[in-house]
Amino acid sequence: MxxxxxxxxxxxxxxxxxxxxxxxxxxxxxxxxxxxxxxxxxxxxxxxxxxxxxxxxxxxxxxxxxxxxxxxxxxxxxxxxxxxxxxxxxxxxxxxxxxxxxxxxxxxxxxxxxxxxxxxxxxxxxxxxxxxxxxxxxxxxxxxxxxxxxxxxxxxxxxxxxxxxxxxxxxxxxxxxxxxxxxxxxxxxxxxxxxxxxxxxxxxxxxxxxxxxxxxxxxxxxxxxxxxxxxxxxxxxxKCSCTRERVIDMLKMLGQTEVDDILTEQGKIEVACEFCGKPYLFDAIDATSLFQAVTVADNKTLH
Ligand SMILES: [Zn+2]
Structure with missing residues (x-):
């Protein structure tokens, strides 16, 4: 209903x-x-x-x-x-x-x-x-x-x-x-x-x-x-306004060094929306690929 x-x-x-x-x-x-x-x-x-x-x-x-x-x-x-x-x-x-x-x-x-x-x-x-x-x-x-x-x-x-x-x-x-x-x-x-x-x-x-x-x-x-x-x-x-894309943007702003540090320490990255509490999980491959994608896109070799 x-x-x-x-x-x-x-x-x-x-x-x-x-x-x-x-x-x-x-x-x-x-x-x-x-x-x-x-x-x-x-x-x-x-x-x-x-x-x-x-x-x-x-x-x-x-x-x-x-x-x-x-x-x-x-x-x-x-x-x-x-x-x-x-x-x-x-x-x-x-x-x-x-x-x-x-x-x-x-x-x-x-x-x-x-x-x-x-x-x-x-x-x-x-x-x-x-x-x-x-x-x-x-x-x-x-x-x-x-x-x-x-x-x-x-x-x-x-x-x-x-x-x-x-x-x-x-x-x-x-x-x-x-x-x-x-x-x-x-x-x-x-x-x-x-x-x-x-x-x-x-x-x-x-x-x-x-x-x-x-x-x-x-x-x-x-x-x-x-x-x-x-x-x-x-x-x-x-409806919460959180999305995986927004979390990705946040991780990118945090920077590769910081993200790598968390990966080394915890093996994965888990971010919960501070409003609704929904968890967003990134394993080592997900997290690393965030920054690779940026590099590729910045070079404009992938469209
Ligand atoms: Zn949310």
Missing amino acids: TDVIKKYLFEDRSVRIESVHLTDTWLAAQAHHDYPRAVASLLGELVAAAVLLATNLKFDGSLLLQIQGDGAIALMVAECRADLSVRATVKLRDQPLPDSGDLQTLLNPHGGARFIVVLDPPRNTPGRQAYQGIVPLEGDRISEALEQYMIRSEQLHTKIWLSADRQKCAGLLLQKMPITGGNALTSEAAAEQSWERATALSNTLTSQELLETQQDTMIHRLFWEETLLGFEAQPITW
Whole structure:
């Protein structure tokens, strides 16, 4: 089954609803990592949140959610691009990791953690400059920090529910839509009532239900008394930007002497992508041929 995000609007366009549920994408994120349970659960929530926010902001680049921690977790990042491909990673400090833990104990034991939302424009944008919004890491949940960010930076009332285990991650987002001028389909007062109703209904959802229930079923159970406009589901995929070619370029930059030293010492070269952890292996013949190929190409004798 494909991972998708589903979007709905209250008929009077007062409230936007988004639901995301990831299995394959989330398993791919962990394929080369063995994150402890508590860490996986936090990262899964961050991934679901990145998808919810990226599809929601009118923006054509990537959205990155980044938590810089001062505890056992040094850094946690989830990125969702405009094509709804995602990648995510965690950097752990070299210290014993507690068996269990939450946002505050794993990332913010000394109160110095920072939650950063980065909007990174597409690479070909002239004068490309990323926008960064920073909020303190307050609250017990990632959703709380993001709700704070949305109201401060986007002036949008947003409620977010997130849940993750090692197999799945899921999220639900509600957003109060701005009522605009004469063409509004509803009054401010009616929109406020819709918002109150939508959040009250969604607050009945448990973490377990969010994770275990199929998206359509969950939306129906929560909002069956409302009339919703549904939109086409959009697929979510996992994509890291690492390739063997990029690793080769990196090894070439490192230089033949350095590469030969590693070969002498280890008999092979193993490089793992620092983001997704995918290993790239070069045996002595692979590694030596990198530099031979350069020499041949430089002499332009091979085309
Ligand atoms: Zn990678």
